[in-house]
Amino acid sequence: MLHALRLFLPFAAGYFLSFLLRNTNAIIAPDLTRELGFSAADLGLLTSAYLLTFASFQLPLGVLLDRYGPRRVEAALLLAAACGSAWFAVGEGLAELAAARALIGLGVCACLMGSFKAFALWYPPERLAALNSAVMVAGGLGALTATTPLVHAVEAFGWRGLFGGFTVLTTLAALAVFSTPEKRSTARVGTFGEQVQALRAIAGSRVFWNYAPMAAAGFGGFIALQGLWAVPWIMEVNGATRETAAFHMLLATSAMVCGWLGTAVFVEPLSRRGIAPARLMAFAHAACLGIMLLLWLDAGDSRILWFALGALFAVGHIVFAEITQRFPVALSGRVNTMLNLCIFMGAFAVQSGYGLVLGAAVSGGSTPAEAQRIAFGTLAALQAAGFGWFVLNTLRVRPPLDIAAEATPPEPSRPS
Numbered sequence: 001m002l003h004a005l006r007l008f009l010p011f012a013a014g015y016f017l018s019f020l021l022r023n024t025n026a027i028i029a030p031d032l033t034r035e036l037g038f039s040a041a042d043l044g045l046l047t048s049a050y051l052l053t054f055a056s057f058q059l060p061l062g063v064l065l066d067r068y069g070p071r072r073v074e075a076a077l078l079l080a081a082a083c084g085s086a087w088f089a090v091g092e093g094l095a096e097l098a099a100a101r102a103l104i105g106l107g108v109c110a111c112l113m114g115s116f117k118a119f120a121l122w123y124p125p126e127r128l129a130a131l132n133s134a135v136m137v138a139g140g141l142g143a144l145t146a147t148t149p150l151v152h153a154v155e156a157f158g159w160r161g162l163f164g165g166f167t168v169l170t171t172l173a174a175l176a177v178f179s180t181p182e183k184r185s186t187a188r189v190g191t192f193g194e195q196v197q198a199l200r201a202i203a204g205s206r207v208f209w210n211y212a213p214m215a216a217a218g219f220g221g222f223i224a225l226q227g228l229w230a231v232p233w234i235m236e237v238n239g240a241t242r243e244t245a246a247f248h249m250l251l252a253t254s255a256m257v258c259g260w261l262g263t264a265v266f267v268e269p270l271s272r273r274g275i276a277p278a279r280l281m282a283f284a285h286a287a288c289l290g291i292m293l294l295l296w297l298d299a300g301d302s303r304i305l306w307f308a309l310g311a312l313f314a315v316g317h318i319v320f321a322e323i324t325q326r327f328p329v330a331l332s333g334r335v336n337t338m339l340n341l342c343i344f345m346g347a348f349a350v351q352s353g354y355g356l357v358l359g360a361a362v363s364g365g366s367t368p369a370e371a372q373r374i375a376f377g378t379l380a381a382l383q384a385a386g387f388g389w390f391v392l393n394t395l396r397v398r399p400p401l402d403i404a405a406e407a408t409p410p411e412p413s414r415p416s
Contacts, residue, residue, distance in 0.1 A: 007122060010176035011115040012138035014078055017173055018111035019142030021104055027150045028159040042094050049098045050105035057109045058341040063195045065117045065333030071182050074114035078174035081107025082167050089163035113337050120324055120332040121183045128321035129277040133263035136317060140257030199334050210393045211323050212342045217386035218285055220346020221379050222313045229354050233376060236368045238302050251303055252310035259314025277318045284315035285387050292380040350379060
């Protein structure tokens, strides 16, 4: 138990800070506008800088995690996040703060994937779903902390003082991660060229693409809704106020934490009773589609529906544990980061595409509420297509495919 806590708690602390730093701009935006005169476009650029570096480093991150291990890689990147926080605390202009924000995004990009890699190295495959869900609870708590508690912190210390505190906390998290026990994969690491070749092999794997469309449309779509489009949907379609719509999102975020916690606690007992994690994952994605349909039809209490959607979205994250088991552990870092990249690309595509569909519908004569239904229905159709692809290519196969050999590049010959 002590060993498990020494491994789990530092990685959980890193992911907590990752979520907290991701959502901080929403709280300090009025302060930045008032003190530095930032416009809405400036704030959008400042916020997107984090996501840009976070997403763009996912593939190199996978190679680094598999080559050097999560302890070294995540600790080094968290120190970069600490430097970014310190820079943000003293920055003045938009360019300076955006660069600092980008450095923060780079610094926390390994917090979740590093955790997954560490668990894959230390624990048997059947425990990964529970452990992955448990560390995601920490992220959910970070998201909840980045609401009212963060408002009080800004009022007490100011936004510069807040980022000074983040500098200290992120440095401590880096030291804690670096102090965790280390276990290197027994598989041959290979050269960087061979590792990149393995990355190409994963990208060409039939099994990877069984999961990727479902994850990109499902998780990417939920991230886009939660981060931008859900509040306008609730206001236009349900006729709610901004405060009521924000409360719906608080319910969805709280449900995510409950879903991750429930998965961590119950996935192993359910598996022992014959309900495999893969079935839970498939049920969660199918149920999410049902909830999306009910929301589109405006059928039922929207607060309950958004809560249920958040909880089911959390359970669906079993996909990371499932896809990890389909590949050798030596490739787990690259597999997870590539899937995470697909999710972020899906989120970017949905976030922008949703707005384009809204604009086109309004230009075509639709009311705002009708335009929302068209855009929301398009997203639901994409998610249904991604899930249908998964069902056709994976669930119909009995027993489940073991394609480790298919996805693993051939072992290069050793020099004689």
